[in-house]
Amino acid sequence: MADRIVVFGATGYTGELIAARLVAAGVRPVLAGRSENRLSALAERLGGLEWTRADAMRQNTVFDLVGPPDVLVSTVGPFVKWGLxxxxxxxxxxxxxxDTSGEPEFIRRLFDELDGPASRSGARLLPSLSYEFAAGTLAGALALDEAGDGAARVxxxxxxLGAGPTSLSAGTRESLVGVTVGDHFAFRDGAVSTVRAAERVRSFEVDGKSREAVSIGGAEHYALPATYQGLREVNVYLGGLGPLSRALQAGSLVGTAVQKLPLARPTMRFWGERAVSLVGGPDAGTTGDVRSDIVAEALDAGGEVLARVELVGPDPYDFTASLIAWAAQREVSGAAGVLGPISAFGLSDFEAGARSAGLARTP
Structure with missing residues (x-):
């Protein structure tokens, strides 16, 4: 186990949940963030924890947080703005x-730009160890294992299910703006390439209904091919949008054209973040009516489904907090670099960790 676990962004919605899970497991994490008043109040509520001020806009304060034996958990989003x-x-x-990032642009930057430096320094970076996109990596790996050598696509x-605008934290809503206007990617023909958001729409059978979803960039595009060498294609879809899926696909075509105009993307991000800030968010522990449902299908080169896996669990925030609390206490067995959870822990151990966080395969 690490000498110290530092939770950066501890006073945010997800950061507080993670810190509380660690304390419940008998760990005394170090809390880090910008607001001394909020940090000290949270540290007192959680039993007199150590805390320290750190600000992403003052990078030296973040660099001072950790040493070689430590684990740094980052929940500071939007990650495209504050995560590096x-x-x-x-x-x-x-x-x-x-980290808890669900932002494709940030995920790609870590895998593409920091894998080499992390390998040389001995660091192990695990981006998106959360509902999106760790749960899908697990579902995809289980489907690929079941499908065997004939699988070429997942x-x-x-x-x-049950989520609405007010079930999203302020940080999640702000990050979603970046996801909407940012670059996306996919693993196609054996390589990661840039694609537009919502390029594809397909349906999955979920909870007895056929439900549409739109394609997005995700950590699975990097994490699964690293373990399953025969893969030629990985597709990740975000569902729960209903009839808006097709509208979003059409809108992404327009958005791609508009974003080519000078300053269009930062302007869209600026006003989008202000618009979502007007929507109320949940209080801690109040999203229990939301159910996570993740489906993965492994297919052969001709498009025939060889295996299907469905995982069901608690609401995404609850799952994320419990999973990260589990992972932060585990030794990472994978080689240094930017890693997916299967490379970091192995499939059986990671499946056990996800199960302990409430995510289990349906019969």
């Missing part, structure tokens, strides 16, 4: 890094 200092701090320290679909 923590990842770079982990690389500089040669420590383990875990499709993953995410559905948070």
């Amino acid at each position: 200092p923590a990842a770079r701090a982990a690389v500089a320290a040669g420590c383990t890094y875990i 499709d993953v679909g995410y559905y948070a």
Whole structure:
């Protein structure tokens, strides 16, 4: 187990949940964030924990958080804006890094730009060890294992059943703006390439209904091919949008054209973030009516489904907090670099960790 577990962004919605899970497991994490008042109040509520001020806009304060034996958990989003200092701090320290990012643009940057430096420093970076996209990586790996050597493609679909705008934290809503206007990617023909958001729409059978979903970039595009060498294609889909799936696909075509105009993307991001800030978010522990449902299908080169896996669990925030609390206490067995959870822990151990966080395969 690590000498210290530092939770950066501890006073945010997800950060507080993770810190509380660690305390419940008998761990005393170090809390880090911008607000001294909020940090000290949270540290007192959780039993007199150590805390320290750190700000992504002052990178030296983030670099001072960790040393080689530590684990740095980052929940500071939107990650495209604020996430890199923590990842770079982990690389500089040669420590383990875990984040909750669901932002394709940030995920791709870590895999493409920091894998080499992390390998050289001995750091192990685990991006998106959360509902999106760790749960889909597990579902995809289980389907591929069941399908065997004939699998050439895997499709993953995410559905948070019962979720609505007010069930999303402020940080999640702001990150979703970046996901909407940012670049996306997919693993096609044996390589990761840039694609537009919602390029594809397909349906999965979930909870007795056929439900549409739109394609997005995800950590699975990197994590699954690293373990399953025969893969030629990975598709990740976000569901729960109903008839809006087709509208979003059409809108992405228009958005791609508009974003070519000077300053269009930062302007869209600016106003989008302000618009979502007007929607109320949940209080801690109040999203229990939301159910996570993740489907993965492994297919052969001709498109025939060889295996199907469906995982069901608690709401995404609950699952994420429990999974990260589990992972932060485990030794990462994978080689240094930017890792998916299967490479980091092995399939059987990671499946056990996800099960302990409430995510289990349906019969």
